[in-house]
Every structure is written in structure tokens, then in C-alpha cells.
Amino acid sequence: MAAPRPPPLGVPGGGTGGSGGAAPAAGAPAGVSMRMFHGEVFLGEMEVFPMKQGGDGGFPFPSNEIRVSHFSPVSERCPPLAILQTIAPFSVRCKLQSKLMPPNPSLHRLYLTCFSEYKSAVVVVGDEELHLVAMPTKLDKGPCFWCCSARSGLYASSVGMLNLRCLAIVFDLDETLIVANTMKSFEDRIEMLSRRMDVEDDPVRIAGMSAEIKRYIEDKELLKEFIDTDTVTDNGKIVGTRKEEVQPVSGGQERVFRPVIRLPDRNAILTRINPEIRDTSVFVKLRPAWEDLRSYLTAKGRKRFEVYVCTMAERDYALEMWRLLDPEGNLISPQQLSERVNCVKSGSKKSLQNVFRDRGCHPKMAMVIDDRLNVWDDKDQHRVHVVPAYAPYYAPQAEMANAVPVLCVARNVACNIRGGFFREFDENLLKKVFELHYENGLLDLPYAPDVGDYLVCEDTNFVPNNKDQAPIPEGMRGAEVEKRLNGQSFRGEQREGQQISSLTRSPDDEGMSNRGTGGGRNIQLNGGALAIAPSVFVTVLQEIGRLCDSKVEFRSTVSNVKSMQFSVEVLFSNEKIGIGTGKTRDEAQVQAAEKALQNLESSYLSFVAPIAGVPNKDSRKSPGSGNGFLEDVTSSDIDISMQEPSGSTLKQDHSKNLDKLSSVMSLIREYCLEDQHVVFRDQVRNSSPARNEEYHFQVELAGQVLGRGIGSDRDVAKLLAAEEALRTLKSTTDPQIKKYLRPVRCNG
Template identity: 55%
Template sequence: MIKSMVYYGNTSIGEVEVWPKGDTNLGAAAWAREIRVDRLSPPSERCLPLAVMHTVAVGARCLDMESRPPKAADEPPPPLVAMHAACLRDNKTAVVPLGEEELHLVAMTSGRNLTNHACFWGYKVPFGLYNSCLTMLNLRCLGIVFDLDETLIVANTTRSFEDRIDSLQRKLSNETDPQRMNGMLAEIKRYQDDRSILKQYIEGDQVYDDGKMYKVQPEIVPPLSDNHQSLTRPVIRLQEKNIILTRINPLIRDTSVLVRLRPAWEDLRSYLIARGRKRFEVYVCTMAERDYALEMWRLLDPDSRLINSVQLSDRMVCVKSGLKKSLLNVFHDGSCHPGMALVIDDRLKVWDEKDQSRVHVVPAFTPYYAPQAEANCSIPVLCVARNVACNVRGGFFKDFDEGLLPRITSVLYEDEIQDISSAPDVGNYLISEDENVAVVNGNRDSLAFDGMADAEVERRMKVCFLTSNPPG
């Protein structure tokens, strides 16, 4: 135990006794001798601060703190007691800034029923995490993280189309099974048809399809920040085929891509924002090149209803090839806690092991290899994902409301947190799936892709830029 002084701003508000919890070494913590409260957190409508902390920072409790007994019976209570009462009344915490972290002092009720007494549990959490998660829990909102390539879209350049066709033709020359040969020929034909559409777009900014001519329409891409300029991209949308043609760099035709959107995306998107109520805060985590990823997301969310333009730069996380995806990296700004986030991805092993329980693995989107796979499903893949998201959210908040909150209300300063039920975690409400669920229609060659997947996108785009802008 150490003795310390608490300040609100520069004003001393009371002496306290502080006990370390967990691995905290108060003797080595310079801030522990003078605990300087900077502000009180926002009030909470329905969630007790301790419930928020138990959900997002159960292992982060670093101290217990209580006011020192008065020296005389008639001594007036220190201002610390008034701050304690205000925190209990308004469901607030007292916040002590610690660089990239914050110490939140959670006002507790003591079982000793002492008068003019203030007692707190202290939690050290990343900057901004408490406020973000408090808002989400009050609004009954979780996080959802989308992969792009082969999860929501498949995109190809002329070069990637040619590579796919060449690869299939080499396999075809060694194939003897008539059924497999027919399948390969049909797949080659689908690639060739889309390559032809892309070629028309590149060469003439227009496309003939089913006897109709479609000309490019300029679409303005708003700047991500004051340091960026707006772009105008030439875009063709073939709505009936779920195809969009766009140009990553509007000045370089070789960066043109043909994008196929996964069926039922609009159903999932509508659920996330139905009736103006946000059920999930949306993020994107991809191994693709950033400019490409931003454009793919713009095509998926053209009116910025899932992620507004101000947030997009922070919520678009591009992971370098060879590294694992991580929810801690996605929420680098403290905007959400990993245990409150659902991931939608066609691959499981690309995620950090501790996040894999929170991944709903969807079958890879394969419109060239298995064009009928989605249509033959009784429920489209993204409608299944919508149902999973709905069930996860329902289960999470049922346990939060009916399991955690009632028990939190009776916890006293003298109690131990281990006696409380475990915090809800998205991973508890997902049925674990073998990653082979991503294989559609039999034993698909694991090296074959329908479009540019993950790191290949970055390589393709760099090649396009270099060949169009040779150095020197």
C-alpha cells in the first residue's frame, strides 16, 4: 500500500491509500504518488462503468483506492467524496491520462457503510477505448470487420485474366477426364468473356453487352482528408450481372479492373443499417494495396452509409503480405475491443490465433470456377453471414443484459472480480468451423483463384504503375 494525493486538474481533492492489483508495481509508477484526474467520462445511460470495464478490460484492474479516514470527527469531507458521489450517481468514471493509456477510477460502493468515504477500483486501458465501448454497449452495437477479395468481391485486371486463362489451358492439356475438361473449358470461356468486356472498357471507355452500349459515367471520389484531392473515376455498372468496371488510377488505363460483387451484399448491407439504426460499427481488414482497397469499398458502400468518409482512413486497415491480420491492429485507435467484434472472411488462418474464434468463415466467392454455387444455396452466403451477425449480436447482449448486469450491480468494493460471471465475447456465439468450409463444390485446387486475392492485388497494381510510368 502507498499513500497518495488525488488532484482534479491542479486542485488537491483528497488523500488516499492505494493498493496494487495484479502485476502493478505502484512504487515504480510515477503517477501513483500524485493521481491527477483530468476529467470525468461521459455519463452512461444504462451500463454501469464496472460492467463496461468487465467487458473490455477485465484483466486491466491495477489498483484499489480509498480515501483516508478523517483525522477528527468534525472534519469536513474532502472534495474527493463529492467526486465519488457524482460518479456513482451519473455512471461516470474519473479519468487520469497516462500517455497512450488512461487510468479510469470506477467509483464503488463499500460494504462497510462508512460516511464521507470514497473508494474506487482503477483500470488502465488504451486511450479512448472506454468511451468507444461505452457508446457501443449503450447503443447495443458491436464491431464487424470485413475482408474484401473473395469474401465480398472478385476483381481482375487484363493481366490477371490472361494468367488465369493460361494456367487453365496448361492444365487442360494434361487432363483426360471429359467431365473435368468440360468444366475447365467453361471456366476459360467465362474468363474470356469478362476479359473482352474489360478490354472494351480500357480501349474505348464503353462496353457492348447483350446488344446494349454502356458508356462510362464519371463518379467523384471525395478526398479522405484535407491533405487529399478529390478524384473522378470513369465507371461502368452492369447491374444485372453484378459487374462494375473502374480504374484505380483514372489516368492509367492499365489499372482498370473488372469487379464482380458477391450476390446478396445489399441484403447484408441493409441489415447493418436498417431503419437508420446502426447495429454494427464497420471496419475493413485486407491484404490488398490501399488505393485498390479504398476503391473496392467505395463500390460496395457508394453512399458511405456503413463507414462515413471521415472515419474511412482509420477503418480501412491494409496488412502487409506475410503478416497476420489482428483485431488489435484493426482497432489501433481504441475504437473497439476485440471481444466485441465479428470478422467475416473467406480464410481463417490469416488471422492471429487469438482472434480466430471470432471469425465467421464464408466459402470463397468463385464466380468463374463455380458460377452457380451461390445460386444453388438455399440461403445465399452473405445472407447466412447476416443471420450469423444477428445471432451473435443477440447472444452477446442477452448475456450482457441478463447475465452480467444483474451481478455487477451487487458488487462491492471489498469483493473480488473473479466472483462475477465471465464477460461476453463474440467468439462465444460463433459455431467453430473448419477452414475447409471455404471450399465450394468439391476439391477445388487450393492454388486456383477467381480474381486477385489479397497480396496479389498489391503486386498487380505495382506492376501496372511501373509499366505505365517507367522510371527515369
């Protein structure tokens, strides 16, 4: 159901209004008279005014004729101008208003239909769509429109995403989500490591390389057994293949059944790209915590992100790797695979514009998860969350070196990005769009959010000791599979220097180069030192938030351009608990997280211990806490911190208050529209020698204050505020609040 909207001021009623057109204001450019049609039906004469003086760019209609071909899809909650400002900012080409008053009834009906149903009238001009957006007017000008341009098809795909509060996420495959090897790539890496060992003098490094070779040989033997017998021996048990059907990507393709062996305990899968050619067999390692990230993307049957793949691998190989990652097609349906899996030629730049060549999404509404930044077009790099390259043979324990697995960090980043994007969309863009009238200008349009604005890079790379050689790039890029599929056999020739690098990445590309780690801790792995980056403060803080059922946010505040200083503040359950400054945003974020942890130490000490190892997924959760990680800040059932432990034990009264607060918040959520988040705002704390500390909280819905509470205990103050908020929602007549509430349903 669409949110309430102010009536279109100045629209004439039955028989009222003048008989002539409204003259433009003094000094305004003269309008051009044009005939307007809906298909072949004449609607009336319109006056068209350019948004900019000079040039003919303000009159985009061919033959000075406006011919509406169709209506845009109906929007449930977003007015068309908000959608257009998001996907095509400041694209208003001209303004249109009825030349005669009262207007032609057909024109009046079209205007009211567009205005009340949140849709636009579309004029198609080549590869461009001109959207006529019905605007309210302060004066009696009759039906008035703004004309905005957008790429053909982009509006239709974006309206659903914005209504559902959905963004896009683009995954790389090799060394981001998986590492895959054929027999040949196993042999190449074993040979390369053996050569390194022959010229190495340090016994510690020799021991590390020897352990790495052992891991390669173990998996190589499993792959060889799979190739020869279609079975593997795992921990003394013989495991046979299962035939898995591959859904055809396009019509007319024959059904394909691949032999597959899944080894969950090893986080590994063996498959055969071409079932008829055994040499196309591949041993695939899946990155730990992929299931957790995948479950977030599909949690509760609602889409938080539309999923795409962009890889430099061969297409058949890429499609099979993705099938292994998404076997049930929950992230990308079989019908979408041909459009959603994008394969880029080696040496070319990846580009979001190419990923969305079908115009399924605008790049500013998309984030990328990749282990390399420099493979992306410069204009997209600020939307890339870079993860450390997956290296299961070089350092198998590295994935668990940080408090939170790499893909769980990526999940938290995606969660924060979505929350920040739609908070800006709801609280700034939508609010200001509702205030605009036909008479406003381009400069009155609000800023539209961009995913890149909310992506705070976190350096989660592990850093080898300065004495260690860079690891050999792991896995392969699909080139070997491509050759085998083309009937080419691999010769056993020795591959030197440049030949090896043509198959694999250079160490510089892997993100494995040494970086300063400040006060990072060292952990011994395979005889080598492994440094933990300072960004562990960020991930530990996020994990504390998860364990305490509290929302953690990082907000960039003031950037001092003259001194090149960035500032970031940390909010924990909407309370500021730390602030940091630095020469880069990353540095400021790490400093803010470290200070926040110091501030939380006394109150949340009992929750820090479990973070030293693998996160405990059975930890106490609040209702609707999803898969146990930080929940999305725009999801209505988890925006409020319902439990805030303040020590190693919880008092009985404290527990009762939390239970009551949880019940009150459940009732509040029943009143609010989905995704309209309710937050507690910490107001003022008063303390003096004469009296105990006093906590002040207020409850807000989309910026509107619903209730306030004061108490000597934090949770008492929250409970009082929540109870007053509930009473407000039950009795409010304020239209600014009611537009965020669920419609009253009548029984019968």
C-alpha cells in the same frame, strides 16, 4: 437515461459520520496515504489499498499522488465497471477510500458525480488510463473507488458501442466480398486453364474447363471495350461511363472522378483505379446478397456493427473496391476510411489488434468475415466466420447451391453473435456488477462476454468431386494495380509455376480442399459433381425461422472433456426442438439442426418448399421484420414470435389470436426500453388420456416473469400470458422490472 442504481451506502450526509478514517479489516494490507487532486484542485487525503499483496503493482500512481485529469464520457445505461470488465477484464489495480470523515466537500461531489452519472474519474499515466470507479459501500467508509486500468482511448470508444448494443465487424475483400480482374489477370487464368486442358483426358473435366474459359473471355472482352472506348455492350445495348466522385481520404487531396460502369444484372462493376491510366481498369464481380448483408448493418438508421476492412491488397485498390461496395459511405464514413481500411503486407498475419490500432474497439467485441482462416493471428481465429471463397468463374451457380446465400448465412451468424453477446452482457455481467460493493474482491467480478464464445462455425464451402482438380484462384490481390500506378508496364512473358503462384493464392489457401460430406447431396455443375455440406441443415433451419417469423438459436450446453463430446441444442421461438452431440461443436450443431428439422417437419411442412430455391423475399413478415432475414435477438421489436403457423392453412380463430397477440406485444414494447427483449418461455406441457394437451407459457423481461398463460392451444396460452404481462407493466412497482421500462413522460 441511466438505469436506476442502488444508493452509495455509507456516504456521509450533512455533518454525520466520524472524524477519522475507517480502519481496514483485520489481516487486510495496510493502506498508503496519498493526496488526490482534480487538475490543480486539492480534493483530500486518500488511503490506497492494493488488490494483491506483494510487489508494487497495486500502487500505479506516480509520485504517490493521484491527479484526476478528466471524466470519462457519460454512460446512459452501463456502469463504468461493466464497461471496464468488458474491455479490460480483472484490471482492478487498487482500492481507494477517503482518509477523513466527513470527507472534503470537493471529493464528496466528485464521488457523487461519478456514481450518479455513470462516469469515472480518469488519471492518465503514460499510455494507460486509470479509471477511478465510484463504488457503493456496506460500511461507513466515505467516498470509495476501485482503480481499473485500460489502454488510453479504449474506454471512450467502447462506452458508446456498449450503450448502443453495437459490436464491430471486419471484412476481407478479395474472394470474400468481390472478385476483381485486370486484363493481365484474365489472360493469366485463361492461359493456365488452357494448359490444364492440353494434358487432361477426362472429357467431363475438359467440358468444365472450357465453360470456365468461356466465362473469362466474355468478361475480358467487356473490360477491353471499357479500356478502349469507355463503353461496354451489354445484351445488345451500349452502356457508357458515369463519373463518380471519390471523396478524399485526407485533407489537401484533390478531387478525383473515376469512370465507372455498373451492370446490376451481371452483379458487376467496371472502374479505373487511376483515371489517367487506362491499364488500371478493373472488372469487379460483387458477391450475391451483399446488399442484403449491407442493409442489415444499416437497418432502421441504427448501428448494429461498426465496420472495418482488413485486406492484403494495395491501398488505392482496396479503397476503391470498398467504395464500390459502400458508395454512399453508410458503413464507413469518408472521414473514417483512413483508419478503418487496414492493408496488410502479403505474407504477414492479419491481427485485430492492428485493425484497432486507433483503439476504436476491443478485439473481443469484434467478429471477422473472411474466406481464409490461416491468414489471421492464432489468438483471433476463434472470432473468424469463414465463408467459402467466391468463385464466379469456376462455379457461378455455387452461391445459390445452398438454401441461403453465403452472405445471408454470414448475416445470420452476425445476428446470433450480437444477440448472444448482449444477452450475456445484460443478464449476467450487468446484473452482477450492480450487486458489487467496495468490499468485494477480484474473484467476485463476473465473466465478460467474448464474440468468440458465440461464433459457431458453419462449413458452407462447396466441395469439388475428388476427381476434379482444385479451381484456379480467381481475381487478383491488387499487386498488378500497384505496379501500374508506379508506372511499371506488364511484359508478356510466360509465367510458370512459382511466378503464377506469386500473383494468386495456392489452391490450399482457398478453402477448396476436399472434405468429408457425409450424406451430402450432389448437384451437377458444368459437368462436375458439387457436394452440399451437411451444414445445409443449419441454413435451412434458419430460413424456416425467417419464413415463420420465429427466432432460431444454437446454444452450446455441456462439453464432456473426458469423452471429448460437445453438445448443442436448438431453440425455436425459445422452445427446445433438437439436441445434438459430436466430437466437435460443428458436428454437434449439424446433428442438432437435423433433428430439429425432423421435429418441425409435420408442423412447418408448408414452409419448407420455398427453401429449395432462392429465398422468397416477399414472404409474409411480421411488423418490424427488417429485410426479411432472421432479426436480431436484442432488437426490442422482433424478439417475440408473433406468428406460428401449424399447418398449410390458418384457422380464422387462430388468425384473430395472432392479430390480438401482435397488438398486445406492440403495447408491451411501448413500455419497455429499446433493446430490452421480452421472450416467451415454454414451461410445462401436461397431457393425459382424460384430457387434451395443455400449453403453459410465461412472459419474461430480462429474466423477470411478467405473466403466465395456460391453454389447450399454443397461441391462446401465449395470448393469455401476454395480456397478463401487459397488466403487470401498467401497474408494477417492482424496481427490478421498472428499471427496464421507459420513463413516464409528462405533457406540458
